Structures are given as C-alpha cells and as structure tokens.
Amino acid sequence: MRRDRAGDDGVSVAIEAVGLPQTFVSAVTVAAPLGRVVYVGYSKDPVSYETKYFLMKELDIRGSRGALRADFEEVVAYLESGRYPVEATVTKVFAFDQAGLALQEWSANPALVTKFMIDMKS
Incomplete structure (x- = not known):
C-alpha cells in the first residue's frame, strides 16, 4: 500500500x-x-x-475472520470473468521452484511489489 x-x-x-x-x-x-x-x-x-x-x-x-467455500468460488469466478485487472495487480509471476527468489525480490524492493504470483503448474 x-x-x-x-x-x-x-x-x-x-x-x-x-x-x-x-x-x-x-x-x-x-x-x-x-x-x-x-x-x-x-x-x-x-x-x-x-x-x-x-x-x-x-x-x-x-x-474479517475468514470466508466460506462459496466466497472463494465467487472470487474465482469474478477473476475468470476478466472484469478484474489482474495484470495491473500482479507485479511478476514466478515458477513454483522460484518462490524463494520471489521472496528475495520482495524483501529487497518491497515498495515496487504489489503482488507476486507463484505458478504452481510450472
């Protein structure tokens, strides 16, 4: 923020x-x-x-103490709809085996990071 x-x-x-x-x-x-x-x-x-x-x-x-499964399903559906600007929110995507590197980059430059995404499929 x-x-x-x-x-x-x-x-x-x-x-x-x-x-x-x-x-x-x-x-x-x-x-x-x-x-x-x-x-x-x-x-x-x-x-x-x-x-x-x-x-x-x-x-x-x-x-807020948490959410129900239906809440997460609603969020996923919203993201999949394309109405939310994911590209503007995600600073960078890392492969799963580079998660440690993502944390290092965030630690070195926290003001430049909005959100990192870890791709579990790569």
Missing part, C-alpha cells in the same frame, strides 16, 4: 491481508478520512501505532 498510489486524500478502503505489523500500520496511513480499513491478515507479532490517526481520520476499522 503505497501512499503515492492512494492519491492526495488516500483510498476509501484499505485491505490488509499480509499479516505484518508494518502493513497494519500502512493500511491506516493510506486510508482517506472517513475511509474503511479491513484487517484480513493477522500478525504473530504485536502491532503498535498511534491511535490518534483512527480518531483524526474518523476511520471505520474492521476485522
């Missing part, structure tokens, strides 16, 4: 699905005033941040 991608006021909805303390904080940072932050991921480590930003921005912060 990069601020330069969020525009001047931020994004109306920020979804955290990684589960790292820094992405929890980033979700609040990029959310626009009166925006919504949804936490899907969970962090194994404590998360610390200034709660004043929740109040100053009047954010709606929610958690």
Whole structure:
C-alpha cells in the first residue's frame, strides 16, 4: 500500500491481508478520512501505532475472520470473468521452484511489489 498510489486524500478502503505489523500500520496511513480499513491478515507479532490517526481520520476499522467455500468460488469466478485487472495487480509471476527468489525480490524492493504470483503448474 503505497501512499503515492492512494492519491492526495488516500483510498476509501484499505485491505490488509499480509499479516505484518508494518502493513497494519500502512493500511491506516493510506486510508482517506472517513475511509474503511479491513484487517484480513493477522500478525504473530504485536502491532503498535498511534491511535490518534483512527480518531483524526474518523476511520471505520474492521476485522474479517475468514470466508466460506462459496466466497472463494465467487472470487474465482469474478477473476475468470476478466472484469478484474489482474495484470495491473500482479507485479511478476514466478515458477513454483522460484518462490524463494520471489521472496528475495520482495524483501529487497518491497515498495515496487504489489503482488507476486507463484505458478504452481510450472
């Protein structure tokens, strides 16, 4: 979640699905005033941040504990329909045996990565 991608006021909805303390904080940072932050991921480590930003921005912060099979089927159908710009979301595709390289690239340049995809068929 990069601020330069969020525009001047931020994004109306920020979804955290990684589960790292820094992405929890980033979700609040990029959310626009009166925006919504949804936490899907969970962090194994404590998360610390200034709660004043929740109040100053009047954010709606929610958690999501999971999804049903039907939810995943609906998402897959939506992606397969071609209506979602997958190419704009996926930074790079790696073969399964290069998953470690993907993590190294992300670690070296996290600001340049939106999402990596691991191709399980290659």
